Amino acid sequence: MTIRERIFDGIAVSAGYAVGRSHVANRDAGLKAEAHPLHPDEVDGEISRFLEAVTQARDQLMRIHRQVAETLDAKHAEIYLAQSMMLDDADLLDATISDIRTELLNSEFLFARRLNLHIELMQQFDDEILKARDSDIMDVGNRVLRNLLNPHADGRCVTLEAWCVLVAHDLPPSEATPLLKEKAIGLVLEKGGPTSHTAIMAKALEIPAVVGVPDITKFIEEGAITIVDGVFGRVVINPTAETLLAYEEKQRDYLTYERGLETLRDVPGETIDGYSVKLRSNIELPEEIAHIEGHGAKGVGLFRTEFLFLNRSEPPSEDEQFRIYRQVVEGVKPDSAVVRTIDIGGDKFFSHMGLPTELNPFMGQRAIRLCLQHTDIFRTQLRAMLRASAYGRLRILIPMISGIEEFLEVKRHLKAVKQELRANHQPFDAHIELGAMIEVPSAAVVADMLAREADFFSIGTNDLIQYSLAVDRGNEKVAYLYEPLHPAILRLLRTIINAGHDAGIPVSVCGEMAGDPMMAVILVGMGIDELSMSSMSVPSVKKLIRSIQLSEAKLLVEDIMGQNTIDGVKKLVWRRLRRYVKQNKLHVSHLSHANDMPSPASAA
Template sequence: MKGIGVSPGIVIGKVLLKEEKKIIIEKKDIINCEDEVKRYKVAMENSKSEIQDIYNNVLKSMGEKEATIFEAHLMILEDPEMLQQIEKKIQDDKVNAEWALKEISEMFIAMFDAMDNEYMKERAADIKDVTARLMKKLLNIEDVNFSQLANEVVIVARDLTPSDTSQIDKKKVLGFITEIGGRTSHSAIMARTLEIPAIVAVKDIASIVKNGDLIVFDGEEGLIYINPEEKIVKLYEEKKEEYNRYQKELDLLIGKESITTDGIKVELSANIGTPKDLESVLNNDGEGIGLYRSEFLYMDRTSAPTEQEQYEAYKEVAQKMKNKPVVIRTLDVGGDKELDYLNLPSEMNPFLGYRAIRVCLDKVDIFKTQLRAILRASAYGNIKIMFPMISSIEELRAAKAILEEVKNDLHKENIAFNEKLEVGIMIEIPAAAIISDLFAREVDFFSIGTNDLIQYTTAVDRMNEKISHLYNPFHPALLRLVKMVIDNAHKENKWVGMCGEVAGDPKLIPVLIGMGLDEFSMSPISILKARGIIRNISQEKMRDLAQQVVNLPTATEVEKFIEKNINLKN
């Protein structure tokens, strides 16, 4: 089988299937209510035991603050009022436990949700989480917890959500394969950040394999073998050794400068989602954080993180990077990143809708809380703020005005922050690229987000495997926009980075050097390979080649031209 290889590495391991089971709750008449109550109590005790284990593990690995949510879940399962009403419903109405749980939990959720109190609204979300877990116990639906795996596995799923990938224990997960996705889907990006080999867009793989099957794959080429012959296993064991040798050669570049043969120094930074990703950044000698995806702090929870929680996360990254640049992108949700507690609307075109800066400018309280946390953390390192999905000068000015309000509040409270903190925007919408000369007068830097810029420029949904062949980073229109943005920024003496996946593409790195890109931000696993390429090319020569590239008419011709004229050996 073959899919799209999105994160390199050779994998040989046993399948763990993430099965998608739809929860269907039917009302049934019960004769023996005592047995039904007993069944309900067993499910409840199992749920309590499971949550207690999770609480203990989170307390040990992440701390008391992160474990608080599970403590609240335990309290709900020990609340006599709700539990007695469920038992009473079973006995009085002679119905099955699932139906009683559904009816009573929905009543409590609606009651708490209607209260004009944020704390009580959070309890409604907690009840929803706990009862969903309890319902799965009653229906014998097993959820896989990727942070608590007993053995080494290869995950196979239709898809993995950002929450799924953020829980992955990289010591236990050898790699993963999904049926949908592309090089820029969030599961793919997280795989590279975690340095876990991965393949996406493998049709029907989740219905073909079963738990315990031996699976062998190459995360770069996208080749997959299910229960292969011994000779295939042996071949891939040799490939794995060869890959490990190559990684050791790259390690020799640690501590070396990212500088071209004609003396042009660039910055090789990393994209991260949480402070946990820093280990990989430091191991791969990242020179900064070019994209801190702050939305991961908001995921896998029932309410938005507090100012203090965010401040501590941002501060930790700033301090561990020891004054190297840390670019924090403000909350970027919507599109394929949903947060239940924000009640984002269902939309026909979510990628073109209510997301990113549009949400922040609407939910100002949430935006201000984040900006306060970032500013406070800026006193401990070289933090920069970046606004996502800016399409107009009006949006930028509105965001900056709110930032100034927050700064004034902190001044009044005598809270320290970096007064000279740089403010930039992501260039990921064609409109922003086209008027980048105007934006360059109002910001300190740009970071080009090619994942969405390709999508919006070519009108290709990057999550749609049917048209994935049209999503092409070598498209001349994209390359012309990139060059335009870099030129416009440099005219105003502003620096330009790139945090989309194109920044780590070995074929396009020389072209970007030729265009004058100042900073490349990529998955940590790509940094040393990129350094090897940069140290073997001349910017002056690449400048001429880049000019020829943007004048080519097709993506195919661009790619062939690069392969023919640029030596990519590192």
């Protein structure tokens, strides 16, 4: 019987190519356990057995947390710390214990039932991040259930005997990490998206991965030759000899391109005709500083401080914040670090503030609006930042500014905090820079006014696009309307950059657009001064900037601005992109729009 080649399309979440035999980990969705009645005399013993399984699961997760922190970094290890904290939820544990006492049923069944109800509730929300968390909940739940059923097991439910392409319905992060680190050369999941923890882990480990591939476990046999195309989001089962040869060539080209990027680490981000653009890193944890220099970035363009405030009942002290900010600025000397004040609200919540539930939290009480209503917390953060500025070049960034009044009020608070520090004879940078994050359309419209008060602008393109186009990009029903190449967005960007330059202040971009090489060329053509992105994106952006002239980027921008439609803009951009791919100035795997692009062969 002839085995037919089959092609499946999904979402590319980790670039690269892998060819190997499949290992299918068939995992049923949901948590399952059978109900068994208990005698009243067995209740206390069952509760003890349940709590022991929870403790064992917590220990297993903390062991994985330590291993990932040692082999990768603290940022990716935080996934497992967050999972272990789910097992500290007193309400969940107390409710399960109460169910055992009142219903006289086994803990496996009652615990699984509790978690499944929680998962069903989360799936009712049109929010990609919330929906993605059900994998974490199922992971924690399955771990406790396995410990209850077999307390002497090591906590793993999938093992690999040889190097293979791992295929599954879903794979929770605590299972993914050891498997991807050991013997998996590629990953294919029916479930998941680019923001899922397993996708993030695959990217961190540089394992080619495609997720969101419907029903592939129903069609793939164990041991089938499988190609994972992590560039275009494609999976090929039982490829023909011709297909195999084509992908082997793609893989060689990709590896050659990657090796070439390593030579750019110590050279500046500068066009052929000498226009210099500072390329910086976005970070969330101070431990990420070690990766900045290795990827050729110069300093930090955005340090998100929210992690200090989340998952705790009280805000961090001034000294705790000071130590973290000092660690960052000292770690990037002599370059600068842009530290953003807390952007709590929206998709991030802080229990100490007692924030009410809002129908539209992204447009509610968040970021600077929240800080100006809780000035004690805001001033504490400003004091910590000012004190840290005595140890390196720290620049303060204020998020969610909507108009001049808010920014003037921020300046009054900063002035008052400076006076407090002077009175206490505490050193700080008296000329510390204060920047406005331009991500609200009203701030873009009055950018010329804000530029006269701010020391620099940082454009947050993610929210600017979302607010300007009235699109919730986490809502799959309208996410297709989220378009960075919309003529309105491009005009807003040029307006903001021109307003900053007219006032003599630098302008940077710290949203996802900055890490897209083709978008970076457009921003360079608009005269951007700095681009801040994930450290891993810096080499490819730097390569393209060093391969072009400023004059050609400016001409591209002028052509784009003459277009009335998104389609017209895209045609111009794609035409230029095909030229860059053909000239080996750019590899398609580094583009955020890779799935919309023709293959390098057809682009030629």
